[in-house]
Amino acid sequence: MGLDREAVFAYGEGEATRCRVIEIEGEIVCEIRYGADIFPGKSVVDPNSALSMRAAAAHELTHFHRWKDKTEVDGDHLVEIDEALTDLEAILRYYADFNDSEIRQLVSDAIQRLQIFAQRHEGEFQSGEVENPEEI
Numbered sequence: 001m002g003l004d005r006e007a008v009f010a011y012g013e014g015e016a017t018r019c020r021v022i023e024i025e026g027e028i029v030c031e032i033r034y035g036a037d038i039f040p041g042k043s044v045v046d047p048n049s050a051l052s053m054r055a056a057a058a059h060e061l062t063h064f065h066r067w068k069d070k071t072e073v074d075g076d077h078l079v080e081i082d083e084a085l086t087d088l089e090a091i092l093r094y095y096a097d098f099n100d101s102e103i104r105q106l107v108s109d110a111i112q113r114l115q116i117f118a119q120r121h122e123g124e125f126q127s128g129e130v131e132n133p134e135e136i
Contacts, residue, residue: 007032008031010031010034012033012034015035017032017037018032019061038053050105052102054097055105058094059086059109062086062094063086080116080117081114083109084114088110
């Protein structure tokens with residue numbers, strides 16, 4: 001795809017597209033395992049299907065860079081936050097490689113993931129009334 005030479009790309013039939021950090025010949029590398037879900041589609045269940053192939057690949061590559069830079073957000077309860085941050089960082093990292101539509105796709109994906117997080121954790125973060133509403 002021309003986005004990054006640090007990652008290894010491998011097709012995994014029947015597998016979901018994802019970034020795996022693996023060791024090859026003593027070297028830690030990012031392997032992007034891609035499946036049929038990397039192709040654009042209309043699935044609301046699979047976020048990757050709403051992205052172009054380039055945007056989906058950049059998203060997965062950004063997972064590797066966030067891992068390498070130690071900026072990933074760890075924890076199953078924070079997966080949507082990590083995914084949204086990965087979308088946004090992918091835009092910054094690969095901005096010159098994207099067209100306007102791909103940037104909008106990644107922003108939209110980040111928003112959707114944050115909305116999912118808010119729905120899953122509804123009521124957990126509500127602290128009541130705002131103390132100084134005029135400061136908002």
